[in-house]
Amino acid sequence: MVLNGKGNQYGISKKTQAAVLDAIAKLDYSPNKFAKSLRTGKSYFIGLIVTDISNPFYSTIAKNIESVLFEHEYNLMVCSTDESEEREKLLVEMMINQQGVDGLIVASAFKNASFYEQSRFSRTPIVFIDRVVPLHNANYVVTDNFGGSFEIVSHLLKEGAKQIACFAITPLYLSTIEDRINGYVQALEKNGIKKNEDLIKAIHFDHIKEDVEKALYDLLEKGYKPDAFFALNNHIAVALLQCMKKKEFAKFSKVEMASFDDIDLFNITDKKVISVSQPVEEIGKSSSNLLLNIISGKQTSISNVVLSTNLILR
Amino acid sequence: MVLNGKGNQYGISKKTQAAVLDAIAKLDYSPNKFAKSLRTGKSYFIGLIVTDISNPFYSTIAKNIESVLFEHEYNLMVCSTDESEEREKLLVEMMINQQGVDGLIVASAFKNASFYEQSRFSRTPIVFIDRVVPLHNANYVVTDNFGGSFEIVSHLLKEGAKQIACFAITPLYLSTIEDRINGYVQALEKNGIKKNEDLIKAIHFDHIKEDVEKALYDLLEKGYKPDAFFALNNHIAVALLQCMKKKEFAKFSKVEMASFDDIDLFNITDKKVISVSQPVEEIGKSSSNLLLNIISGKQTSISNVVLSTNLILR
DNA sequence: GTGAAAGCGCTAACAG
DNA sequence: CTGTTAGCGCTTTCAC
Numbered sequence: 111m112v113l114n115g116k117g118n119q120y121g122i123s124k125k126t127q128a129a130v131l132d133a134i135a136k137l138d139y140s141p142n143k144f145a146k147s148l149r150t151g152k153s154y155f156i157g158l159i160v161t162d163i164s165n166p167f168y169s170t171i172a173k174n175i176e177s178v179l180f181e182h183e184y185n186l187m188v189c190s191t192d193e194s195e196e197r198e199k200l201l202v203e204m205m206i207n208q209q210g211v212d213g214l215i216v217a218s219a220f221k222n223a224s225f226y227e228q229s230r231f232s233r234t235p236i237v238f239i240d241r242v243v244p245l246h247n248a249n250y251v252v253t254d255n256f257g258g259s260f261e262i263v264s265h266l267l268k269e270g271a272k273q274i275a276c277f278a279i280t281p282l283y284l285s286t287i288e289d290r291i292n293g294y295v296q297a298l299e300k301n302g303i304k305k306n307e308d309l310i311k312a313i314h315f316d317h318i319k320e321d322v323e324k325a326l327y328d329l330l331e332k333g334y335k336p337d338a339f340f341a342l343n344n345h346i347a348v349a350l351l352q353c354m355k356k357k358e359f360a361k362f363s364k365v366e367m368a369s370f371d372d373i374d375l376f377n378i379t380d381k382k383v384i385s386v387s388q389p390v391e392e393i394g395k396s397s398s399n400l401l402l403n404i405i406s407g408k409q410t411s412i413s414n415v416v417l418s419t420n421l422i423l424r
Numbered sequence: 425m426v427l428n429g430k431g432n433q434y435g436i437s438k439k440t441q442a443a444v445l446d447a448i449a450k451l452d453y454s455p456n457k458f459a460k461s462l463r464t465g466k467s468y469f470i471g472l473i474v475t476d477i478s479n480p481f482y483s484t485i486a487k488n489i490e491s492v493l494f495e496h497e498y499n500l501m502v503c504s505t506d507e508s509e510e511r512e513k514l515l516v517e518m519m520i521n522q523q524g525v526d527g528l529i530v531a532s533a534f535k536n537a538s539f540y541e542q543s544r545f546s547r548t549p550i551v552f553i554d555r556v557v558p559l560h561n562a563n564y565v566v567t568d569n570f571g572g573s574f575e576i577v578s579h580l581l582k583e584g585a586k587q588i589a590c591f592a593i594t595p596l597y598l599s600t601i602e603d604r605i606n607g608y609v610q611a612l613e614k615n616g617i618k619k620n621e622d623l624i625k626a627i628h629f630d631h632i633k634e635d636v637e638k639a640l641y642d643l644l645e646k647g648y649k650p651d652a653f654f655a656l657n658n659h660i661a662v663a664l665l666q667c668m669k670k671k672e673f674a675k676f677s678k679v680e681m682a683s684f685d686d687i688d689l690f691n692i693t694d695k696k697v698i699s700v701s702q703p704v705e706e707i708g709k710s711s712s713n714l715l716l717n718i719i720s721g722k723q724t725s726i727s728n729v730v731l732s733t734n735l736i737l738r
Numbered sequence: 739g740t741g742a743a744a745g746c747g748c749t750a751a752c753a754g
Numbered sequence: 755c756t757g758t759t760a761g762c763g764c765t766t767t768c769a770c
Contacts, residue, residue, distance in 0.1 A: 118753035140521050148458040169483035207454050375689045459763035
């Protein structure tokens, strides 16, 4: 009782409490977490499921989650799904049923997330990050993908761009991508430009370089002369930059470059790249704080946090 | 007994075993890990301690460790030390005493690692990665930093470089950095060039950009005309590339660039950068397999693995 | 072959 | 205010 700070609550005398603390120090005692977990049913573990922990975006989030949890004596268990729905299911089952995590933070790869509606998961609080899943009553912490996209495209238009090609990463149904495409389309329409499907290219996440190249050839063939490229993530931006160094794409050398997701590299390339940066640290901190508040009962209502982006001009 | 595959060992009849398996399937039963851990004293958790999990180098290692552990039904717990010895101590204590991890993989920030020699840690096997710690009987899996450095500097010299400036990241006592500096020095000496302290610059990891700039100014002031720069890690290489775009350093525009640690970005910069790439995936896989083998008793002797690097010319 | 029981270390309830 | 005890779910030992 003393160790758990419940000495007063249980009416232990100050003297006894001091004696207990003293003994703990002398014996270098630390309680057995397994017995504690067995008894209380709490694991003091939080699970983090992302598509790829080696992606700096997610590993930065992981780092910030970890530091928040550490302060509250919680631990973090991280797993990657490699964008596979099957693997995501397996990991959620494992973490909840077998590892008994007290809560879950998930960047889901699901198109249809009804999986999460099963009642046996309902006792474990979940906070979704990065991607909004189509679920009622889901807690999430995400970036304002629509707003960021709208802002940067509006900026390009204000600077005089007339034709902007947009390179989207698959799967297109992810809320992040959908929102970014919508931001692009609406910024155009607000400026009286109709959406042109030829200028919206789907780039498969498994062969980015090849698809970007194909997309550029396609633009050339159809005779388009875009004055700006908008890459919906940084991998595509990098691929575009690589392609634009090639002779066959010399026609595009004057094109303005914009990217969703800012990376250091954009400070070094000779080609100027403007970008939308995401509040990565904030996603980690905010989601873990939210989850801890739900676990401790401080937060009982559903919470949806949308963090704003930052336009970076160069 | 059946569940743990010890049915035959304990002499349970085939019939009963089948009935047990059947019931498990019907009831969707999964054993309680806390009770299991309490009873056996095993946690089925491995701890990974690195200096910064948001660094792609470490997060790629983490991903590969995770996938090896997953196959063996082990879980991973990741923590970052931010290069602080105090924090490393705290994390090791916590993981071993409180979390009861079955093993530890550590990229240590320690200069003097006697901390790890305490007998109360001796029951938990540890595999050190990335950095060699000055300990007898330590298991480790590291890159051949000396060899990689020696190879790339030798290449520069063969291509005609006469004066090569070397930019080292602090703390200089880390085995990785020490070995890279030694590789540089010995490659020079083998080619009859004496080491010149003026050309070896220490760059503090907390303010890389400023220190790189200072170092370049210093070279200018002292009238050096190096024909190659060797950055001992990729952050320094990036900072150098940024500086070299500035007018004040125009004198260095023709300098050859070499970097320890290859990154994607080097494929895009207009300045050609050659590099030494590390077998990152291999470090993760090899260290986790080694640790699991030690835990299961398959490996009883100390194991030191040194993985070779790859010279990347552009 | 199978059934019964002890005990890992903790928490919470209860008796005094 | 303090001491005792049951029981969380598992593994292992022992008796039959």
